[in-house]
Amino acid sequence: MNFTRWSARLPGTQRRAAARTARDRTERAERTPAPPPSAPAAGGSVPAARAEATPPTSPEPGPAAGTGPEHPVPTLDGLSVHDILGQVPALVAVAYGPDHRLAYVNDAYAALFGPRTPGAPAREALPELTELGLLPLMDQVLRSGKPRTVKSRRVTTDPAAPPLTPDTPPDTEPDTARHGYYTFTCSPITVDTTGATRPGVLVFAADVTDQVEAAERLRASERRQREAAVTLQRSLLPQELEQPDDLRVAATYQPGGKDTAVGGDWYDVITLGAGRTALVIGDVMGRGVRAAAVMGQLRTAVRAYARLDLPPHEVLQLLDGLASEIDATQIATCAYAVHDPNEGRLVHASAGHLPILVRDPDGTVRRAAEPTGPPLGTGGWLHSSGSMALGPGSSAVLYTDGLVERRDEDIYEGVAALERAFAGATGSPQVMCDRLIRAMGVTADHDDDVAVLVLQHPARTGHDAELFHNAALELLGGVEAAPRARAFASGVLVSWRFPVELRDLGVLAASELVANSLQHGTPPMRLRLRRTDRRLIIEVTDGDDHLPRRRRAEPVDEAGRGISIIATIASSWGSRRTPGGGKAVWCEFALPSAHS
Numbered sequence: 286m287n288f289t290r291w292s293a294r295l296p297g298t299q300r301r302a303a304a305r306t307a308r309d310r311t312e313r314a315e316r317t318p319a320p321p322p323s324a325p326a327a328g329g330s331v332p333a334a335r336a337e338a339t340p341p342t343s344p345e346p347g348p349a350a351g352t353g354p355e356h357p358v359p360t361l362d363g364l365s366v367h368d369i370l371g372q373v374p375a376l377v378a379v380a381y382g383p384d385h386r387l388a389y390v391n392d393a394y395a396a397l398f399g400p401r402t403p404g405a406p407a408r409e410a411l412p413e414l415t416e417l418g419l420l421p422l423m424d425q426v427l428r429s430g431k432p433r434t435v436k437s438r439r440v441t442t443d444p445a446a447p448p449l450t451p452d453t454p455p456d457t458e459p460d461t462a463r464h465g466y467y468t469f470t471c472s473p474i475t476v477d478t479t480g481a482t483r484p485g486v487l488v489f490a491a492d493v494t495d496q497v498e499a500a501e502r503l504r505a506s507e508r509r510q511r512e513a514a515v516t517l518q519r520s521l522l523p524q525e526l527e528q529p530d531d532l533r534v535a536a537t538y539q540p541g542g543k544d545t546a547v548g549g550d551w552y553d554v555i556t557l558g559a560g561r562t563a564l565v566i567g568d569v570m571g572r573g574v575r576a577a578a579v580m581g582q583l584r585t586a587v588r589a590y591a592r593l594d595l596p597p598h599e600v601l602q603l604l605d606g607l608a609s610e611i612d613a614t615q616i617a618t619c620a621y622a623v624h625d626p627n628e629g630r631l632v633h634a635s636a637g638h639l640p641i642l643v644r645d646p647d648g649t650v651r652r653a654a655e656p657t658g659p660p661l662g663t664g665g666w667l668h669s670s671g672s673m674a675l676g677p678g679s680s681a682v683l684y685t686d687g688l689v690e691r692r693d694e695d696i697y698e699g700v701a702a703l704e705r706a707f708a709g710a711t712g713s714p715q716v717m718c719d720r721l722i723r724a725m726g727v728t729a730d731h732d733d734d735v736a737v738l739v740l741q742h743p744a745r746t747g748h749d750a751e752l753f754h755n756a757a758l759e760l761l762g763g764v765e766a767a768p769r770a771r772a773f774a775s776g777v778l779v780s781w782r783f784p785v786e787l788r789d790l791g792v793l794a795a796s797e798l799v800a801n802s803l804q805h806g807t808p809p810m811r812l813r814l815r816r817t818d819r820r821l822i823i824e825v826t827d828g829d830d831h832l833p834r835r836r837r838a839e840p841v842d843e844a845g846r847g848i849s850i851i852a853t854i855a856s857s858w859g860s861r862r863t864p865g866g867g868k869a870v871w872c873e874f875a876l877p878s879a880h881s
Contacts, residue, residue, distance in 0.1 A: 375492065376467065378414075380407050381476040381485035385423055387411060388476055388485065397440075413440070414488070423471050423486045432472040437497050440465050466497040515540050517574075521581040526554045529562040530817035531626040531753075533741040535714030537722060541687055541733040548734030549576035549617070550685045551584050555591045558859045559822050559871040560626045560815060563591045566683040566738050567619035567638070567661075579615050583608065583661070587621070594861035597621045597634035598668040601658065605636065608662035617661040620683055624675060624740070627755065627815065631675040634668050636661045639686060639700060642707055646678030646744065650704045678744035680717070682707055687733035688725050699725070714739040752818040754781060760810040762803065770799040770812050774823070777814050783821070787874060790854050791821060794872050797847040798825040801833060801870065816876075820856070824871035832860045832868055 370377045370391045377391040378401075385407035395401065401410050407423070408415055414423075417440070422433050441464055467490040476485040519538065526534050536552050549569025557563055565587050569580045586607050590600045600621050608617055620641060622633035633641055633653055637660035641653040651673065658668045675681060682703075689699030706724035710717045717739045727735050745753060756777045760766045774795035778788040795812060802810050806827030815822040835848045851858050855872035862868050 376488070376490035378411060378488040379474070379476065379485060380411070380423065380488070381478065381483045383427065384408075385411075385420065385486065388478075394490075417469070419469055419471065419488070422469075423488070426471045426473050426486050427484055430473045432470060434468065434470045436468045437466045437493055438469060440467050465492060465494040467491060468493050517577060521577060521584065522551055523553055527556050527562075529554070529556050529560070529624075530819050531560055531742060532562055532624060533714050533743060534562075534564075534738070535718055536736070536738045537715075537718040538737075539722065539727060539731070539735045541731050541735065548572050548687075549580040550687065550734040550736035551580045552683070552736050552738045553584055553587060554738075555588055557591060557594055557623065558857055558873060559824050559869070560817065561594075562624045564622045564624065564681075564683060564738060564740060565591075565619065566685065566736060567617060568685040568687075568734075568736070570616040570618075572734075575612075576615070579608075579611055579617065582611055583617060583619070587619075594859060596670050596862075596864065597623055597632055598670040601634050601636045601661070601668045605661050605664060605666065605668070609664050611662075613662060615662065619661055622681075622683070624742070626742070627813065629674060629676040629742075630672050631681060632670050632672045634658075634670045636668065639684065639689065639696075641673075641681055641683055642700075642704060643673055643675055643679060643681045644707055648708050650708045652700070652704065675742055677742055680707075680714075680739065680741045682717075682721065682740075683738040684721075685734065685736045687731065687735040688722070688727065688737060690733065714741055749818075752816070754816045755813070756815075757811060757813045760799065760802075760808075760812060762808050762810065766803055766810070767796060767799050771796050773812065774814060778821075781816055784877070787821070787877070790874060791823060794823050794851055794855060794874075795825075797850050798823060798870055798872070801825075801847045802827045805829065805831065805833065806868070818876075820876055821874040822871060823874075824869055826863060826867060826869045828867045830862050830866055830868050832862065833870060 367389075370389070373391060374393055376394040376397060377389075378387070378394055379389040380386060381388050387401055387403050387405055387407060387410040389403065390398075390401045398413050403410075407420060414420060417435075417438050419435070422435065426433050470489045470491075472487045472489065474485050474487045475482050477483075522538055523536075526536060528534060534554050536554075538550065538552070541548060549567075549571065551565075551567050551569075553563075553565040555563040555565070565584075567580070567583060567587075569576045569583070583604060586604060587600065590603050595603075601619060604619060608615070616637075618635075618637040618639075620633065620635045620638040622631050622641060624631050631641070631643065635641075635653070635657040637658065640657070643651045643653070645651070653673055654671060658666050684703070686696065689703050690696045691699055703721065703725060706721055707717075710720045710724070712720070718737045721737055721739075722735065756773075758770065758773045760770060771792055774792045775788065778791050783791070791814075795814070799810070799812060802825050806829040808828060810825065810827045813822075813824045813826070815824070833848050835852055848858070851872050856875045858870075858872040860868055860870045
């Protein structure tokens, strides 16, 4: 086809060019001064000398040099479409007719895909457009008369290979293949072919490889930064939760949003000894490394304070002072609870945190009542502890605000929704964590961090129940207290079928603890023995709140060796003050595997 016999015209181009030419001519005519009217004097014409003496009229400002009639402004009709499209660095192809027969490809198109033979249908002449899925788009352009665009299509070419053909296998990709990304725009045009005007499509492809690769590098960088941030956050959380003898515990943490800012949600489970367990959950407001750093310091401090075996409100009191020293501007909330299987209760305290929820065996959900103090770091507030029953068959959940807080509703509506979901959640603690998160609509796109800690106090029956026993003896004091304690401990340990060696150690520990209480404590005194599937616990309580300490006894001393003996024979030991004003001293023995 002779390219000079057709031209590509965008819709409306000729009309706009003609209108612009007419407007230019009108403006030039208005700027040209009109000749003076001929009005000769009566009796003859104006003398020549007088006419020469008349000063000429100043002409009106005219068009700039080079834009007059002798230098017309170029229009699209005056330019060669072939030369223009041939010099465009973008890919250009022109097709016409319902089967999109090829009319023209520019040099950039031929350099990328190879030369093309005009006149053939696009399915044969432009197989790359078929692979890119552009032919249906070109059909839409012909039908609607409106341009269509597809962005960032991946194009694979081989500069050294011959042009693609319909017989080329689609999965064939030579070693010299080159990849690029192009944005394709298909625009309706009219094409003159040997005097006949036919509808066509102009395919214009702009190279956006650099933009796509830059965006992909940016996404990869953000993905790596987020993975590093989440790794940092998770490294500050417990890598593996401690599993108490009497509780089943599981926790879940889900980072919020898709940015790289880590959050300050945290949780922990701390075994305190004598069967007691501390459960902690907290939230440092804000996001970023600073929030995560404060969270890490608070979590470490909680573990240190928990080893003192203090009541929950005293632990929060210490945390409050520490938070003020770390960063007085950083707001943090925390809930701290201690479970005692002997009492079957959960003693708790809260510093601005959401209430703990407890579900009874019958499915009733109770919300931890007051007291709730202000967030950590405020200073000057005396926290206090509350208590709620948590017996066998009960469960509890501790959580952060990301689980229940929504922008379009009050936070306590979210707590009520969590209560309903918790009432129907069953299964293991980990399964319950996952079900609560799903029930509350938390997805990967959630914009706030979520931490959930679930604990269960299982009701044991059958063989499991045989592994858990309690026995207690009230001691009134006097010289008969120690012999009674030894006889009671010996009988209990025999009934529990412990080996002779472990039974003798248990009797010795009970005797030393009772003797220490008789010498340094006050009535009432109580000896308690407890066995679980993993350990034997011996505990003595009395009415004096002075805690014992281990000291080195001199050879001539007749007393002061009791705690040293306990520390030597037992796996661990400790002491704490009791709420009623007194103390408890305990020790533990790890059971052999045969008794696990």
